[in-house]
Amino acid sequence: xxxxLIRPLxxxxxxxxxxIENQSFAYPNWDxxxxxxxxxLIAEINGEMAGAVVSRQTFAGDSKGxxxxxxxxxxxxxxxxxxxIGLALLxxxxxxxxxxxxxxxxxxxxxxxxxxxLGFYEVSxxxxxxxxxxxxxxxxxxxxx
Ligand SMILES: CC(C)(COP(=O)(O)OP(=O)(O)OC[C@H]1O[C@@H](n2cnc3c(N)ncnc32)[C@H](O)[C@@H]1OP(=O)(O)O)[C@@H](O)C(=O)NCCC(=O)NCCS
Numbered sequence: 001x002x003x004x005l006i007r008p009l010x011x012x013x014x015x016x017x018x019x020i021e022n023q024s025f026a027y028p029n030w031d032x033x034x035x036x037x038x039x040x041l042i043a044e045i046n047g048e049m050a051g052a053v054v055s056r057q058t059f060a061g062d063s064k065g066x067x068x069x070x071x072x073x074x075x076x077x078x079x080x081x082x083x084x085i086g087l088a089l090l091x092x093x094x095x096x097x098x099x100x101x102x103x104x105x106x107x108x109x110x111x112x113x114x115x116x117x118l119g120f121y122e123v124s125x126x127x128x129x130x131x132x133x134x135x136x137x138x139x140x141x142x143x144x145x
Pocket of ligand 1: 025104
């Protein structure tokens with residue numbers, strides 16, 4: 001397994017990050033501003049960008065419940081896949097206690113397997129959630145405490 005360096009995104013990463021998005025999604029719909037708006041962590045192997053994860057806190061947590069975080073985007077460059085980079089990125093994201101959510105295409109078995117490995121499980125389905133092509137989303141959740 002590769003041991004990536006995980007660090008926050010800086011503006012000069014954006015060109016390479018958009019390249020990885022283009023390699024990872026048939027219809028990428030994230031622009032530069034979107035990556036800068038949220039929390040984005042980059043994985044590097046020997047100085048080369050290998051992947052990224054983006055998240056946002058949707059609830060800060062209070063006396064009644066823990067923080068809630070949504071994983072918004074995850075992509076690993078094709079040449080770095082199956083080396084533990086996705087796992088390492090998500091593990092860096094899941095360090096604090098809280099409820100973590102994400103949506104994933106029904107057909108995306110690779111990502112679902114990765115999420116299950118980290119303790120995510122299906123809580124619901126949203127029909128027609130995605131376009132290009134039309135597809136349902138599986139909503140997954142994981143509680144870290
Ligand atoms: C999904 C994705 C992020 C996985 O990244 P990765 O770095 O290759 O994942 P890892 O190497 O950390 O894999 C960890 C585990 O996830 C599962 N997994 C990952 N890719 C898999 C695949 N293609 N098929 C089956 N299981 C897979 C395996 O259990 C794997 O452990 P193993 O290699 O010991 O069997 C990557 O394939 C990708 O960028 N895909 C395109 C974009 C995408 O689908 N993003 C998610 C949107 S919700």
